[in-house]
Amino acid sequence: xxxxxxxxxxxxxxxxxxxxxxxxxxxxxxxxxxxxxxxxxxxxxxxxxxxxxxxxxxxxxxxxxxxxxxxxxxxxxxxxxxxxxxxxxxxxxxxxxxxxxxxxxxxxxxxxxxxxxxxxxxxxxxxxxxxxxxxxxxxxxxxxxxxxxxxxxxxxxxxxxxxxxxxxxxxxxxxxxxxxxxxxxxxxxxxxxxxxxxxxxxxxxxxxxxxxxxxxxxxxxxxxxxxxxxxxxxxxxxxxxxxxxxxxxxxxxxxxxxxxxxxxxxxxxxxxxxxxxxxxxxxxxxxxxxxxxxxxxxxxxxxxxxxxxxxxxxxxxxxxxxxxxxxxx
Amino acid sequence: xxxxxxxxxxxxxxxxxxxxxxxxxxxxxxxxxxxxxxxxxxxxxxxxxxxxxxxxxxxxxxxxxxxxxxxxxxxxxxxxxxxxxxxxxxxxxxxxxxxxxxxxxxxxxxxxxxxxxxxxxxxxxxxxxxxxxxxxxxxxxxxxxxxxxxxxxxxxxxxxxxxxxxxxxxxxxxxxxxxxxxxxxxxxxxxxxxxxxxxxxxxxxxxxxxxxxxxxxxxxxxxxxxxxxxxxxxxxxxxxxxxxxxxxxxxxxxxxxxxxxxxxxxxxxxxxxxxxxxxxxxxxxxxxxxxxxxxxxxxxxxxxxxxxxxxxxxxxxxxxxxxxxxxxx
Numbered sequence: 001x002x003x004x005x006x007x008x009x010x011x012x013x014x015x016x017x018x019x020x021x022x023x024x025x026x027x028x029x030x031x032x033x034x035x036x037x038x039x040x041x042x043x044x045x046x047x048x049x050x051x052x053x054x055x056x057x058x059x060x061x062x063x064x065x066x067x068x069x070x071x072x073x074x075x076x077x078x079x080x081x082x083x084x085x086x087x088x089x090x091x092x093x094x095x096x097x098x099x100x101x102x103x104x105x106x107x108x109x110x111x112x113x114x115x116x117x118x119x120x121x122x123x124x125x126x127x128x129x130x131x132x133x134x135x136x137x138x139x140x141x142x143x144x145x146x147x148x149x150x151x152x153x154x155x156x157x158x159x160x161x162x163x164x165x166x167x168x169x170x171x172x173x174x175x176x177x178x179x180x181x182x183x184x185x186x187x188x189x190x191x192x193x194x195x196x197x198x199x200x201x202x203x204x205x206x207x208x209x210x211x212x213x214x215x216x217x218x219x220x221x222x223x224x225x226x227x228x229x230x231x232x233x234x235x236x237x238x239x240x241x242x243x244x245x246x247x248x249x250x251x252x253x254x255x256x257x258x259x260x261x262x263x264x265x266x267x268x269x270x271x272x273x274x275x276x277x278x279x280x281x282x283x284x285x286x287x288x289x290x291x292x293x294x295x296x297x298x299x300x301x302x303x304x305x306x307x308x309x310x311x312x313x314x315x316x317x318x319x320x321x322x323x324x325x326x327x328x329x
Numbered sequence: 330x331x332x333x334x335x336x337x338x339x340x341x342x343x344x345x346x347x348x349x350x351x352x353x354x355x356x357x358x359x360x361x362x363x364x365x366x367x368x369x370x371x372x373x374x375x376x377x378x379x380x381x382x383x384x385x386x387x388x389x390x391x392x393x394x395x396x397x398x399x400x401x402x403x404x405x406x407x408x409x410x411x412x413x414x415x416x417x418x419x420x421x422x423x424x425x426x427x428x429x430x431x432x433x434x435x436x437x438x439x440x441x442x443x444x445x446x447x448x449x450x451x452x453x454x455x456x457x458x459x460x461x462x463x464x465x466x467x468x469x470x471x472x473x474x475x476x477x478x479x480x481x482x483x484x485x486x487x488x489x490x491x492x493x494x495x496x497x498x499x500x501x502x503x504x505x506x507x508x509x510x511x512x513x514x515x516x517x518x519x520x521x522x523x524x525x526x527x528x529x530x531x532x533x534x535x536x537x538x539x540x541x542x543x544x545x546x547x548x549x550x551x552x553x554x555x556x557x558x559x560x561x562x563x564x565x566x567x568x569x570x571x572x573x574x575x576x577x578x579x580x581x582x583x584x585x586x587x588x589x590x591x592x593x594x595x596x597x598x599x600x601x602x603x604x605x606x607x608x609x610x611x612x613x614x615x616x617x618x619x620x621x622x623x624x625x626x627x628x629x630x631x632x633x634x635x636x637x638x639x640x641x642x643x644x645x646x647x648x649x650x651x652x653x654x655x656x657x658x
Contacts, residue, residue: 062534138576182536195580205391206580207511216576218569218597225600227576234563234577240547247467247545247556248563249578251524251535268547271554 030175033168033323042313046281051179059255059278061180066256067246070187070194073260073285076164078294082189085148089132130231137226145196159327162201168321173202186210186246188238188265210245212237238265243272260285264302270312282312289317292324359504362497362652371642375610380508388584388607390509395585396575399516402589402614405493407623411518414477418461459560466555474525488656491530497650502531515539515575517567517594539574541566567594572601589614593631599641611641618646621653
């Protein structure tokens with residue numbers, strides 16, 4: 001068989017199975033953890049619309065890009081997972097360099113004095129992140145993060161932190177992928193931190209993770225080429241930085257974007273997704289279920305206001321999610 | 330048919346065709362424009378080694394990452410395509426703003442005074458790039474670049490500039506992809522400029538293009554979310570910037586990397602690829618064929634020296650390529 005025939009065979013086979021896979025009407029419910037309601041209906045209607053070839057609204061597979069915030073959208077952000085990692089690392093560092101304790105930010109982090117960080121703001125948090133996330137090679141950092149995820153537990157649920165992901169959102173990721181979407185994380189979190197676990201917990205490979213990134217310094221270390229993580233910030237992938245990060249990494253406008261209510265961090269990304277020339281859907285997760293998860297809101301209500309103004313779909317956890325996690329609480 | 334059966338069917342079909350596709354011994358020569366010789370043999374031996382499951386040297390599909398420089402590696406760099414575009418744009422700008430002619434760099438660019446740029450160096454080139462590549466939205470820039478590629482011709486060959494790509498390298502891209510590789514461009518060129526044409530000419534989608542990038546400013550333009558290209562450089566994706574760009578965009582070490590001799594721009598990328606824990610192959614294109622293409626070398630010979638020191642495969646165009654382009658010269 002020559003290459004031409006082979007390519008045709010491959011293309012035909014993929015087309016057949018792809019066509020079969022993209023006929024959700026004949027398949028079981030792809031979103032079993034979602035309650036029936038306007039939000040679930042909006043998701044299913046959108047996916048059916050963009051995947052029906054020949055009908056208006058069809059979007060070619062190559063342009064079916066979906067971006068998801070991570071903290072509070074894909075996994076639980078109480079506590080902020082990367083902050084747990086930073087404090088974990090900080091304890092190790094302080095054992096080796098006790099003089100670090102004299103830094104007010106370090107002392108505050110080690111005693112859990114969150115009021116200090118709320119008062120001092122981002123530069124204090126950045127100080128902790130730089131101390132704990134830089135000065136090593138990318139490879140060494142990846143090992144530290146991978147090790148952390150193997151044992152670090154959620155203080156409320158008792159499961160591993162990496163298990164405290166939202167089951168309905170994992171179903172949504174799979175449903176979109178089954179319909180030809182390429183799924184990305186687009187988060188304010190550290191890009192290398194999330195990549196250590198994104199494939200395992202979300203089925204998202206490292207090259208589809210967009211996050212805040214530091215400047216990397218290429219060096220020769222004992223004859224081996226390595227990249228050193230420096231304490232200089234290259235991109236801050238939150239708020240207005242998210243559309244810029246999407247363009248840098250993807251070069252296309254996503255037709256689907258999901259974020260959550262907490263700091264207004266996803267308003268720009270959802271607005272950017274809506275600028276697509278194609279039909280698009282924006283999803284905003286609203287944490288209103290203090291019994292089953294955590295209830296929190298924005299002081300200024302900016303995200304919910306934007307959702308109302310622009311017609312974004314809101315996920316009210318209490319009403320929209322039948323189950324929140326895979327584990328039994 | 331339920332989703333479980335369907336997934337199984339998809340997986341089986343893909344496995345069958347993938348297995349068939351990854352048995353080059355039974356297929357026609359995947360690299361017909363390459364002369365038989367040590368370089369072609371090294372490529373085929375490498376691909377066979379990393380794709381044989383169960384044998385030492387096997388690399389899982391997810392980690393089969395290949396990165397290619399663009400100018401002089403995938404397309405002809407005489408003339409530098411992006412410079413032709415910049416001068417084209419400059420003429421339009423000067424028509425609208427004649428006072429721009431008073432800038433020495435603009436005057437030099439318009440009169441083809443390349444000696445000026447060689448003397449003044451990167452900042453003079455940057456001045457021209459910033460003038461012609463910024464101040465518009467990403468969408469508008471994409472349209473300008475797409476329009477340019479539709480008509481701009483190669484001064485020596487008379488074909489469209491986008492047609493002056495190396496046929497053997499396009500065969501190599503296809504061969505690697507047929508064997509489960511994900512192919513990326515990693516070039517010093519502007520990321521958005523290359524993305525305008527990468528899918529069409531190389532089969533490489535925009536999200537697999539890594540290049541020099543400017544800071545993007547998210548704005549609301551008449552009620553629509555847009556990204557404005559600013560004259561501030563975010564990443565300079567050449568030399569030691571290439572491994573950093575690869576980590577930023579991919580998060581994995583490529584097991585295959587290809588560059589070319591001219592400025593030493595690919596030495597760091599090839600060295601980085603060689604740091605992989607897997608078997609890896611590095612390819613360096615040496616432009617030694619002044620009759621059929623252009624002959625040029627580095628003053629210090631650094632790239633060829635590095636190739637010799639580290640055992641990288643060298644493509645001598647005169648000997649290794651049966652054909653250079655698809656068009657008849």
